[in-house]
Amino acid sequence: MFEMSRLIRNEWMKIFKRNSTYILIAILMGAVFLFAFVSSWSNNQQSQSMPWEEQVSQQMNVYEQQAAQSENMEEKIYYQDQVAIAQHRLEEDIPPPKHTGFTQYLLDSKSNITFAVLFTVIIASGIVASEFTWGTIKLLTIRPVKRGKILWAKYFTTLLFSLTLALITYLAAIIGGMMFLERGDGVLLTMVGDNIVEQSVWIESLRLYGLAFVNMIIMTSFAFMIGTLSRSNALAIGLSIFLMFTGQQLVFLFQEYAFVKFYLFTHTDFSQYLQPNPMIEGISPLFSVTVLMLYLIVFLLVSHFSFTKRDIAT
Amino acid sequence: MNEQPVVQLKNLTKKIGSKTIIDDLSLDLYPGQVTGFLGPNGAGKTTTIRMMVGLMKATSGEVIIDGYHLNKNYTKSISQVGAIVENPEMYKFMSGYQNLVHFARLQGNISKERIKEVVKQVGLESRIHDKVQAYSLGMRQRLGLAQAILHKPKFLILDEPTNGLDPAGIREFRMYLRKIAAEDGVSVLVSSHLLSEIELMCDRIAIIQQGKLISIRSVQGSDQDKRKVFLFKVSDKEKAWQIVKDNDEDIEVEIMDDRLMINLEKEQAAQINRTFIENGIDVYEIIPHKKTLEEEFLEMTGGEQIV
Ligand SMILES: Nc1ncnc2c1ncn2[C@@H]1O[C@H](COP(=O)(O)OP(=O)(O)OP(=O)(O)O)[C@@H](O)[C@H]1O
Ligand SMILES: [Mg+2]
Numbered sequence: 001m002f003e004m005s006r007l008i009r010n011e012w013m014k015i016f017k018r019n020s021t022y023i024l025i026a027i028l029m030g031a032v033f034l035f036a037f038v039s040s041w042s043n044n045q046q047s048q049s050m051p052w053e054e055q056v057s058q059q060m061n062v063y064e065q066q067a068a069q070s071e072n073m074e075e076k077i078y079y080q081d082q083v084a085i086a087q088h089r090l091e092e093d094i095p096p097p098k099h100t101g102f103t104q105y106l107l108d109s110k111s112n113i114t115f116a117v118l119f120t121v122i123i124a125s126g127i128v129a130s131e132f133t134w135g136t137i138k139l140l141t142i143r144p145v146k147r148g149k150i151l152w153a154k155y156f157t158t159l160l161f162s163l164t165l166a167l168i169t170y171l172a173a174i175i176g177g178m179m180f181l182e183r184g185d186g187v188l189l190t191m192v193g194d195n196i197v198e199q200s201v202w203i204e205s206l207r208l209y210g211l212a213f214v215n216m217i218i219m220t221s222f223a224f225m226i227g228t229l230s231r232s233n234a235l236a237i238g239l240s241i242f243l244m245f246t247g248q249q250l251v252f253l254f255q256e257y258a259f260v261k262f263y264l265f266t267h268t269d270f271s272q273y274l275q276p277n278p279m280i281e282g283i284s285p286l287f288s289v290t291v292l293m294l295y296l297i298v299f300l301l302v303s304h305f306s307f308t309k310r311d312i313a314t
Numbered sequence: 315m316n317e318q319p320v321v322q323l324k325n326l327t328k329k330i331g332s333k334t335i336i337d338d339l340s341l342d343l344y345p346g347q348v349t350g351f352l353g354p355n356g357a358g359k360t361t362t363i364r365m366m367v368g369l370m371k372a373t374s375g376e377v378i379i380d381g382y383h384l385n386k387n388y389t390k391s392i393s394q395v396g397a398i399v400e401n402p403e404m405y406k407f408m409s410g411y412q413n414l415v416h417f418a419r420l421q422g423n424i425s426k427e428r429i430k431e432v433v434k435q436v437g438l439e440s441r442i443h444d445k446v447q448a449y450s451l452g453m454r455q456r457l458g459l460a461q462a463i464l465h466k467p468k469f470l471i472l473d474e475p476t477n478g479l480d481p482a483g484i485r486e487f488r489m490y491l492r493k494i495a496a497e498d499g500v501s502v503l504v505s506s507h508l509l510s511e512i513e514l515m516c517d518r519i520a521i522i523q524q525g526k527l528i529s530i531r532s533v534q535g536s537d538q539d540k541r542k543v544f545l546f547k548v549s550d551k552e553k554a555w556q557i558v559k560d561n562d563e564d565i566e567v568e569i570m571d572d573r574l575m576i577n578l579e580k581e582q583a584a585q586i587n588r589t590f591i592e593n594g595i596d597v598y599e600i601i602p603h604k605k606t607l608e609e610e611f612l613e614m615t616g617g618e619q620i621v
Contacts, residue, residue, distance in 0.1 A: 006419040012418065017408045135403030139461060143420035144369040144393035312369040 402458025
C-alpha cells in the first residue's frame with residue numbers, strides 16, 4: 001500500500017512538473033469561461049419571451065399528448081410525471097429556471113466535460129508511451145517493483161488526473177456562471193416517489209457531471225490502452241480523439257444491426273437514461289454498466305499483458 | 315576465486331525472429347571484481363545487459379543474481395542491481411534532484427541523507443537543482459551513476475558509462491569503481507569501447523563477438539607472457555638484422571623505421587644485446603613492447619567487422 005502511494009506520487013510529480021500540463025489546464029479553464037460568457041451574451045440577444053406561466057402550460061399540453069400517445073409504460077409514466085410537475089408549478093406559482101439564468105446554464109455547462117476528456121486523453125495516452133519515447137522506461141522498470149504495479153500506479157494516476165480535470169471544469173463553470181449570469185431565477189422540481197420536491201441545482205448539476213464522468217473514464221482507459229500497446233504517444237492521442245468524435249455518430253449508422261447493443265459508444269452517454277427512449281431499443285442502465293465494465297476489463301487486461309510481457313528494446 | 319559468484323549467467327540465448335543475437339552465453343561475476351565487457355558494435359553487449367536486468371526475456375538460459383532467479387523472483391534479484399543501460403535517459407523537465415527522488419521512491423526506503431551523499435559522490439552538488447534539460451552529457455552520465463548506486467547494490471552494470479565524461483571525470487569514476495569494488499565488495503560489469511580505459515579499470519575482461527563469449531581472462535594475464543616483442547634502436551640496423559639471422563634462422567625479426575623489431579624471450583634479449591656490442595653495433599634503446607589490449611582485441615575479433 002505504501003509502495004503504491006509512492007508510485008502514484010511519482011507519476012503525479014511527472015505530470016505536474018511539466019509546463020504543458022499547466023497549459024492544458026489554462027486552456028480548459030479558458031474554454032469554460034468562454035462558454036459562460038457566450039451563454040450570457042447569446043441570452044441577451046434573445047428577445048423577451050412570453051411569461052413563464054404561458055410557457056409552462058404550453059409545455060404541459062405537449063406532455064399530455066405524448067403521455068396519451070406513448071405505448072411504452074416507462075415513457076407514459078415519464079410524461080405523466082412531467083405533466084404533474086407543470087401543474088404543480090402553475091398551482092403553487094413556482095417558476096422554472098429561466099433559459100437565460102444561472103441554473104439552466106450550469107446544467108448545460110456539463111458539455112464542457114468534452115474538453116476535460118480531450119485533455120485527459122492526452123495525458124492518458126502519454127503516461128506509458130512517453131516513458132518509451134523519452135527512454136526513461138529502462139530506468140523506471142529495473143526496480144524492485146513488479147512491472148504490473150508500475151502500470152496500475154499509472155492507471156490510478158490517470159483516473160485521479162481525470163477526476164481533477166472534471167472538478168476543475170465544474171468549479172470553473174460555477175465561477176464563470178457567477179461572473180456572467182443572472183442568479184436566483186426559478187426552481188428545479190423533480191418527482192420522488194409520488195411527491196414533487198424541489199431539486200437543488202448543485203445536486204442536479206453534479207449528477208449530470210457525474211454521468212459525463214463515466215464517458216471520461218472509458219475514453220481515458222481506451223487511450224491508456226492504446227498508449228501502452230503502441231508505445232507511441234501520437235498514435236494513441238490521434239486514435240482516441242478520432243473515436244471520441246466519431247464513435248457516437250456510428251451508433252446511428254449501426255442501429256439496424258444486432259451488434260450495436262454491444263458497441264462501446266452505444267453505452268458511454270449515460271444522460272440518455274434521463275429521458276425515456278435511449279438511443280437503441282432494449283438497453284437499460286444495468287445492461288450499459290455491464291457492457292462498459294466488460295470493455296474496461298478488456299482494456300486493462302490488454303494493457304497489463306502488453307506492459308508486463310513484452311521486451312523493452314528502446 | 316573460491317567465493318560465490320554474485321551473478322551467474324547460464325547458457326543465455328536470445329533469438330529475435332530467426333536471428334540468434336546471444337548464443338549460449340555463460341558467465342560468472344564475483345564480488346569485488348570489475349569485469350570489462352568488450353565486443354565490436356552489434357556484438358550483443360547491450361542485449362546481454364538488457365537480459366540481466368529483465369528488460370528483455372531470454373529465449374533460454376537463466377540469470378541468477380545474489381542467489382535469486384531473475385525470472386522467478388524478479389524483485390528480490392533486481393533489488394541488488396544498479397544499472398545504466400546505454401544512455402542514462404532522465405526526465406528532462408525535472409531537476410537532477412527530483413529525478414533521484416523519483417528513483418529513490420521506486421527503490422523503497424532511501425533517506426534524504428543518502429541522496430545527498432550520492433550527489434556529493436558523483437560531484438553534482440552545485441547543479442543538482444537545475445533541470446536535467448540544461449545538463450551536459452557528462453553531467454547526465456554522473457546523474458546516471460548516482461541513480462545506479464543510490465541503493466548500494468551488490469552488482470553494478472554500466473553500459474558505456476564514461477561516454478561524455480571529461481578526463482578528470484573518467485579518473486574519478488575509475489577510482490570510485492575500484493573503491494566500491496575493493497571496500498564494499500561490489501561486483502561491476504562495465505561495457506565500453508575505450509580499451510585503454512577498460513584496461514586501467516578492470517580486473518577481468520570478457521570479450522563477446524556475434525553473441526558468443528570468445529574470451530575471458532584477467533587483465534594481468536598478458537604481462538606474464540614469456541615471449542615479447544623487443545624494439546632495438548641500433549647504429550646499423552642492416553648489420554644487426556644479419557647478426558640476428560645468422561645467430562638463429564627461426565627468430566622473427568623485422569626492420570621498422572629506425573628500429574629492429576625482434577620477437578624474443580627475456581633472457582634472449584640480454585644475450586642479443588651482448589652480441590650486438592661484441593660486433594661493434596651501438597645499442598641506444600631496448601624497449602619491451604607489450605601488446606596493448608587494443609591490439610589483442612583487434613586480433614581476437616578480426617578487426618573492424620560488424621555483425
Ligand atoms: N529489437 C531488436 N530486433 C532485432 N535485432 C536487434 C534488436 N535489438 C538488437 N538487435 C540486434 O542485436 C545485435 C546486438 O545488439 P546490441 O545492441 O546488443 O550490440 P552492442 O554490443 O551493444 O553494440 P554497440 O557496441 O554498438 O553498443 C545487433 O546485431 C542488433 O542489430
Ligand atoms: Mg550497446
